[in-house]
Amino acid sequence: MTASKPLLDVRGLSIRVAGAARPLVDDVSFSLDAGETLCIVGESGCGKSLTALALMGLLEGTPLRIDGGTAEFQETDLLSAPQATLRALRGDRIAMIFQEPMTSLNPALKIGDQIAEAVCEHRDVSREAGRARALEMLKRVRIPAAESRLDEYPYQLSGGMRQRVMIAMALANDPALLIADEPTTALDVTIQAQILDLMRNLGRETGAAQIMITHDLGVVAEMADKVAVMYAGRIVEAGTVTQIFDDPQHPYTLGLMSSMPSLAGRSERLVTIPGTVPSPLDMPVGCRFAPRCPFADAACEAPPQLVDLEAGHRVACWHAPIEQAEPTPAWRETA
Amino acid sequence: MNAPILQARGLMRHFITNKPLFGAPSIVQAVNGVDFEIIEGETFAIVGESGCGKSTLARLLSHLIEASEGSVIYDGREISGLTGAELRDLRREMQFIFQDPFSSLNPRMTVGALIGEPLRIHKIGTPAERRAKVAELLRKVGLRPEHADRYPHEFSGGQRQRIGIARALATGPRIVIGDEPVSALDVSIQAQVVNILEDLKDEFGLTLIIIAHDLAVIRHVADRVAVMYLGEIVELGEAAEVFAAPAHPYTEALLSAIPIPATGARKVQTKIEGDPPNPISPPSGCRFHTRCTYVQDICRTERPQLRDMDQGRRVACHFADNMSLEGIRTDNQARPPAVARRFARYSAARASMTANTESAKLEKEE
Ligand SMILES: Nc1ncnc2c1ncn2[C@@H]1O[C@H](COP(=O)(O)OP(=O)(O)OP(=O)(O)O)[C@@H](O)[C@H]1O
Numbered sequence A: 001m002t003a004s005k006p007l008l009d010v011r012g013l014s015i016r017v018a019g020a021a022r023p024l025v026d027d028v029s030f031s032l033d034a035g036e037t038l039c040i041v042g043e044s045g046c047g048k049s050l051t052a053l054a055l056m057g058l059l060e061g062t063p064l065r066i067d068g069g070t071a072e073f074q075e076t077d078l079l080s081a082p083q084a085t086l087r088a089l090r091g092d093r094i095a096m097i098f099q100e101p102m103t104s105l106n107p108a109l110k111i112g113d114q115i116a117e118a119v120c121e122h123r124d125v126s127r128e129a130g131r132a133r134a135l136e137m138l139k140r141v142r143i144p145a146a147e148s149r150l151d152e153y154p155y156q157l158s159g160g161m162r163q164r165v166m167i168a169m170a171l172a173n174d175p176a177l178l179i180a181d182e183p184t185t186a187l188d189v190t191i192q193a194q195i196l197d198l199m200r201n202l203g204r205e206t207g208a209a210q211i212m213i214t215h216d217l218g219v220v221a222e223m224a225d226k227v228a229v230m231y232a233g234r235i236v237e238a239g240t241v242t243q244i245f246d247d248p249q250h251p252y253t254l255g256l257m258s259s260m261p262s263l264a265g266r267s268e269r270l271v272t273i274p275g276t277v278p279s280p281l282d283m284p285v286g287c288r289f290a291p292r293c294p295f296a297d298a299a300c301e302a303p304p305q306l307v308d309l310e311a312g313h314r315v316a317c318w319h320a321p322i323e324q325a326e327p328t329p330a331w332r333e334t335a
Numbered sequence B: 001m002n003a004p005i006l007q008a009r010g011l012m013r014h015f016i017t018n019k020p021l022f023g024a025p026s027i028v029q030a031v032n033g034v035d036f037e038i039i040e041g042e043t044f045a046i047v048g049e050s051g052c053g054k055s056t057l058a059r060l061l062s063h064l065i066e067a068s069e070g071s072v073i074y075d076g077r078e079i080s081g082l083t084g085a086e087l088r089d090l091r092r093e094m095q096f097i098f099q100d101p102f103s104s105l106n107p108r109m110t111v112g113a114l115i116g117e118p119l120r121i122h123k124i125g126t127p128a129e130r131r132a133k134v135a136e137l138l139r140k141v142g143l144r145p146e147h148a149d150r151y152p153h154e155f156s157g158g159q160r161q162r163i164g165i166a167r168a169l170a171t172g173p174r175i176v177i178g179d180e181p182v183s184a185l186d187v188s189i190q191a192q193v194v195n196i197l198e199d200l201k202d203e204f205g206l207t208l209i210i211i212a213h214d215l216a217v218i219r220h221v222a223d224r225v226a227v228m229y230l231g232e233i234v235e236l237g238e239a240a241e242v243f244a245a246p247a248h249p250y251t252e253a254l255l256s257a258i259p260i261p262a263t264g265a266r267k268v269q270t271k272i273e274g275d276p277p278n279p280i281s282p283p284s285g286c287r288f289h290t291r292c293t294y295v296q297d298i299c300r301t302e303r304p305q306l307r308d309m310d311q312g313r314r315v316a317c318h319f320a321d322n323m324s325l326e327g328i329r330t331d332n333q334a335r336p337p338a339v340a341r342r343f344a345r346y347s348a349a350r351a352s353m354t355a356n357t358e359s360a361k362l363e364k365e366e
C-alpha cells in the first residue's frame, strides 16, 4: 500500500431510509489513490448508485440519510461537509457522469454553452475562455467536427455522442475524482467500447482517479485497477482486478462468475445462484447472501466482517477460503 | 438435416417516421431484403446494434406486422395468404416472449388467468383441464401451482419472465420467438431463465428464435446466428464458427467490442470507430462502408450480395473470400487450476441445494 494518504478514503459508510430498521448501504469502506480506477460491481439494487450519490452529497431531498461513516477527500469529509462546500467541489474537484446523459444535460441549452457554463461556475474566466475550453474538451473526447457541434442541442446528438459531451463537461475543470454511474449501460457494445477507450485514455492523460459503477464484469475487467463487489448493500469482496478475477473467494462472486455464459464456448448448463436478492425490508440479519449460498451454515447467522485474506484482498465470508468449507448439509432440513 | 420450418424471402419492411416541420416525411427501411431459412428444432439468433431491425424482423416472421415486400413461408405456406383456421393455427403454433417482463403482463389478471388466456382464446380444453395445464406449466418454469392466484406485481423480474415463458408455451407452440427475453434481467436471474429456456426447448423440441444484444448469451444458446446491420443480414452461419472466425468486418468489429470478463483480455484499442449511420439515409453500396477498416472504392458504390461460403456460411462483403478476420480468442481465458477447482466446488455445492429448497426459498422471498 502507498505510504501517502489516499485521494479518497471511505470508511464505514451507511445509508438508510429515515426511520427504517436496516440500512440500505451498510458499512462500506474503500480507498482510492490518485490515478486509480475502482470499479464497484453488483446487481440491480445492491446500493451502487446510493454509494455514489452519498459521496457527491446528492442525497439531499430524498428520504435517505447518511447513517454513519466518513469519506475523506483532500482534507474534506464528504459525508459531513456543509452543502456549500460540496457544491463548490461538485463539477470542479469531483465530477460525475450518469447512465442517461439526457437527464443531466439541459435540453434547451447548446452543448458549447453548457460546458462553458460549467467552467465559468468554478473558474473566474470570461465567456470566451469558457467557450474555448468547451471546444478543447469536445476535441479531447474526439467528437468529429467539434466546432460545429458547439452550437448543437443535445437532442441532435446520438446517445454515444451525448455521453462524450457528458465526459467533456465532467472533465472540463480537471477534476481529481470522476464518478461514473453505469456510463455505458444504455449504449450499444460498439459505442461502449469507444467510450471505455476514451475514459481509460483520459484517466491516464489527466491523472484523475475514477470510480466506475457497473453491473458488467466484462467492463470491470476492461477498466479496473481495483474492484469492490457489492451484494445487498454491503461489500462482500474487494481487491485488485487480478485478485478478483484470478482468485475470487466469496461465494457470491463465484456464483456471479459461474452465471455468466462464456464467449469461449457453448458450455453445458449455466451454474446459477438460486433465488433472488432479499428485499431491503426483509434483509437477513447475518450474512446477507446466506439464503442463496451453498456453503451457508449456522455460523452465517452472524454478519461476517470484511477481512484481509491477503494484502489488499478483502472477503466477507465466514467460510473463506471455501476450499476448507463443506457444502451445507442442512439444506434439505431447512427446506 | 430437417426441412425449413420458416423461410424469409426478400423480406422488406419500411416505416414512415414522423413528418418533419417541412419537407417530405422520411422513410426508414427497417428490414431491407432479408433471405434465410430456419430449420425445425434449431435455436436461431439475430444480433446487431440498436435500431438495426431485429425486432421488426421478428415481428414480420411471426406475422405481427405485414411485410412491405417479400414473404414469410411457414411450413410451406405463405403466411400473408393465411385466413380463418390456418391463421389461428399459425397463431397457436408460433408464440412470442417479450423483453420487458414488467409491461408485457396485464397487471389486473392473475398469473393463472394470464397463462390460461391463450388456451381460452384457442378454445383448448375444459376449464378444469386448463387449470391443470396452468399448474403443469408453472412447475415447468420453476414456479409453483399456488402462484396461479397471485398477480404479476407480486413477482420479481425473473419470475415474471418465467410467467411470460409459461404463457408462450401454453398452446404447445412449435416456434417460440424471444425478443430480448433476458436482457432486462440481472446476471444471476438471467442465468436461471436461460437454463429454463434451454430445458424447455429440449423437452418440447421447440424451434427457438432469439434476439439478444448480449453476444455471450447468444454464444451459449444459439446453433446458428444472423448478424444484422442497418436492416440487412451481413453474415449468417453456425454460431461456433462465426464467433471463432468471423467473415464479415462488422462481425469482427462487434466481437472485438465485447468486454471480456477475464484479466489478460484487456483491449488496447477498439476496432470500430464512429456511430451507426442514420437509417433514414443509409450509406450507398455496402451499408457498413462508413465504419469499415477494410473499405475499398467498390464498397462505396456496389451493394455486396449475401453470398454462400463454406459450411453454410453466408456473407455480404466484397472481400469475404480473401480476408482473415479475428474472432473471439479463447486461449487467454483459462482459469488457474486452483481457481478452477474452487469453481468446481461451488458448482458441486450448488448442485446439492435441492430443487425443492430452491422453490421454497423463492416462495419465502416474495
Ligand atoms: N429514494 C429512495 N428511497 C428509498 N429507497 C431507495 C431510494 N433510492 C434507492 N433506494 C433503494 O436502495 C437500494 C439501493 O439502490 P441503488 O440505486 O443504490 O442500487 P444500484 O446498485 O445502483 O442498482 P441499479 O444497478 O439498478 O442502478 C435499492 O433497494 C433501492 O430500492
Ligand SMILES: Nc1ncnc2c1ncn2[C@@H]1O[C@H](COP(=O)(O)OP(=O)(O)OP(=O)(O)O)[C@@H](O)[C@H]1O
Pocket (backbone or CB within 6 Å): B015, B016, B017, B028, B029, B030, B048, B049, B050, B051, B052, B053, B054, B055, B056, B057, B213, B279
Ligand atoms: N413503428 C415504427 N415506426 C417508425 N419507425 C420504426 C417503427 N418500428 C421501428 N422503426 C424504425 O426501424 C428501425 C429498426 O427498428 P427495430 O425496432 O426493428 O430495431 P432493433 O434492432 O429491434 O433495435 P433495438 O435493439 O433498439 O430493439 C429503427 O430505425 C426504428 O427507429
Ligand code: SF4
Pocket (backbone or CB within 6 Å): A250, A251, A252, A287, A288, A289, A290, A291, A293, A294, A295, A296, A297, A300, A304, A316, A317, A318, A319, A320
Ligand atoms: S458467509 Fe456464509 S453465507 Fe455468506 S457467503 Fe460465506 S458461506 Fe455463504
Ligand SMILES: [Mg+2]
Pocket (backbone or CB within 6 Å): A048, A049, A050, A181
Ligand atoms: Mg444504479
Ligand SMILES: [Mg+2]
Pocket (backbone or CB within 6 Å): B054, B055, B056, B179
Ligand atoms: Mg428491438
